[in-house]
Amino acid sequence: MKRRKFINQASIAGLSFSGFHLLNSCETDIKNNNQTYMGGFKANPIREIKAAFVGVGDRGRIHARNFNSFQGTKIVGVSDLYEARVKETISSLKAEKSIKGYWGKDNLWIKMIEETHPDVVFISTNWDNHASMAIKSMELGSHALVEVPLANTIEDLWGIVNASEKTRKHCMMLENVNYGREELMFLNICRKGLIGELIHGEASYIHDLRGQMFQKDETSFDGYPGTGSWRTRQYAKNIGNLYPTHGLGPVAQYMSLARKEDNFMKIVSLSSPSKGRYLMAKKYFDKNHEWNNLEFKNGDINTSIIQTTYGKTIMIQWDETSPRPYTRHNLIQGTKGALAGFPTRVFFDSKENQNSIGYFPWIEGKDLLEIYEKYDHPLYQKLNKKTADSGHGGMDGIMMYRVIECLQKGEPLDQNVYEGAFWSAVTPLSAKSIDTGGNPQKFPDFTRGKWKNTEPLGIIV
Numbered sequence: 001m002k003r004r005k006f007i008n009q010a011s012i013a014g015l016s017f018s019g020f021h022l023l024n025s026c027e028t029d030i031k032n033n034n035q036t037y038m039g040g041f042k043a044n045p046i047r048e049i050k051a052a053f054v055g056v057g058d059r060g061r062i063h064a065r066n067f068n069s070f071q072g073t074k075i076v077g078v079s080d081l082y083e084a085r086v087k088e089t090i091s092s093l094k095a096e097k098s099i100k101g102y103w104g105k106d107n108l109w110i111k112m113i114e115e116t117h118p119d120v121v122f123i124s125t126n127w128d129n130h131a132s133m134a135i136k137s138m139e140l141g142s143h144a145l146v147e148v149p150l151a152n153t154i155e156d157l158w159g160i161v162n163a164s165e166k167t168r169k170h171c172m173m174l175e176n177v178n179y180g181r182e183e184l185m186f187l188n189i190c191r192k193g194l195i196g197e198l199i200h201g202e203a204s205y206i207h208d209l210r211g212q213m214f215q216k217d218e219t220s221f222d223g224y225p226g227t228g229s230w231r232t233r234q235y236a237k238n239i240g241n242l243y244p245t246h247g248l249g250p251v252a253q254y255m256s257l258a259r260k261e262d263n264f265m266k267i268v269s270l271s272s273p274s275k276g277r278y279l280m281a282k283k284y285f286d287k288n289h290e291w292n293n294l295e296f297k298n299g300d301i302n303t304s305i306i307q308t309t310y311g312k313t314i315m316i317q318w319d320e321t322s323p324r325p326y327t328r329h330n331l332i333q334g335t336k337g338a339l340a341g342f343p344t345r346v347f348f349d350s351k352e353n354q355n356s357i358g359y360f361p362w363i364e365g366k367d368l369l370e371i372y373e374k375y376d377h378p379l380y381q382k383l384n385k386k387t388a389d390s391g392h393g394g395m396d397g398i399m400m401y402r403v404i405e406c407l408q409k410g411e412p413l414d415q416n417v418y419e420g421a422f423w424s425a426v427t428p429l430s431a432k433s434i435d436t437g438g439n440p441q442k443f444p445d446f447t448r449g450k451w452k453n454t455e456p457l458g459i460i461v
């Protein structure tokens with residue numbers, strides 16, 4: 001009784017300023033009887049998929065163009081805060097005359113869904129909007145396809161899981177990195193058992209994004225405020241690993257976490273001092289500029305370690321501030337070998353290794369040719385030519401192909417709502433661990449035990 005009262009009060013307090021939905025939905029792991037487990041869920045096949053797009057900034061406009069390039073698709077609505085972005089996106093699409101545009105106010109995307117009845121809604125807005133938009137989209141009858149991360153609080157992640165289970169609508173976090181050539185090949189090698197039993201992984205998002213600080217006003221790709229206008233504030237507002245899913249998503253699927261073989265159990269986390277954003281603000285911005293008046297409380301480099309139910313470990317790092325070349329680590333260690341990224345490297349154990357104490361070389365560079373020939377994932381082999389120019393080395397197009405194929409055939413999507421929730425939960429859980437001096441934090445089981453019966457992602461041909 002007390003708990004119910006608390007939930008009701010907290011929900012009211014969480015209403016957004018425009019009143020359209022609970023921003024910090026306080027729904028928890030309490031499940032109603034009318035909820036359906038969504039791992040492996042098959043929705044009705046959709047022959048011609050109608051899509052609407054919320055947010056067509058740097059990312060959303062790429063999704064709109066990629067979606068538009070496939071057969072059996074129809075775009076019905078595009079919304080953004082900026083008229084110019086809506087118009088530019090629509091003018092680049094086939095059948096532009098029948099696409100309705102919505103811009104100006106921050107809640108017109110709801111009107112768009114109500115008026116255009118899309119089968120799917122692509123959500124590519126800033127992180128704090130994802131949960132309320134995904135939940136409302138599903139409640140209005142659409143599958144939600146949400147940019148990374150799915151949400152950044154545990155309450156919002158539960159809100160999304162519960163909404164998906166209640167509405168029986170898919171909610172897939174669009175983790176495109178799982179469709180990269182290297183990641184697909186590593187998945188293939190792991191599934192073939194060639195590196196034995198998996199015991200450890202390393203994942204990261206190390207990407208120097210300091211330049212985004214110049215996007216606050218009118219200096220982004222199209223002269224309007226860009227990603228850095230909201231993302232820079234996140235380093236002051238939140239702590240911990242703020243962008244875990246690009247590195248973690250592939251490693252989690254190599255290990256089949258939340259899918260029968262193992263699951264997320266706990267995480268410990270610590271961060272370095274915070275230096276880079278202050279230095280950047282001081283060097284390039286006026287002392288009255290917003291960036292010189294923020295407390296960048298998040299450490300520049302966050303390092304966390306996850307332990308799984310069956311004892312595997314994953315080291316996961318995040319750094320969007322320090323001067324260093326890009327990496328996602330992408331390392332997976334098995335009992336018979338190891339695979340690593342940035343640059344791609346492969347090592348298979350052999351009798352010679354076991355009989356000697358040496359510094360064994362990786363297979364890398366030109367020597368990888370044979371490995372690619374043998375182990376490139378069938379999806380990559382099939383789609384590489386078509387999707388090469390779709391974005392991020394082709395992974396964006398392969399992801400879009402699979403989303404469309406699964407929806408058209410009525411198959412489960414490759415990433416279920418629980419995986420999006422587990423991968424994104426690293427942000428709030430790492431923050432909590434840091435706040436408690438590095439104490440372990442338990443992952444909520446978003447599947448409520450059903451991961452034990454959820455099939456691992458197979459090798460799709």
Ligand SMILES: NC(=O)c1ccc[n+]([C@@H]2O[C@H](COP(=O)([O-])OP(=O)(O)OC[C@H]3O[C@@H](n4cnc5c(N)ncnc54)[C@H](O)[C@@H]3O)[C@@H](O)[C@H]2O)c1
Pocket residue numbers: 054055056057058059060079080081082085105106107108109124125126127129147148149174175176225226227228392
């Ligand atoms: N997977 C990837 O490779 C990848 C790459 C870049 C960005 N992203 C993710 O994509 C998302 C968007 O990032 P971005 O770089 O495109 O940001 P952006 O700032 O360029 O674009 C966000 C857009 O959302 C619009 N928007 C915000 N609130 C809105 C509302 N209430 N109604 C309608 N439109 C609204 C803004 O006007 C803006 O045009 C983020 O979650 C980011 O993490 C993913």
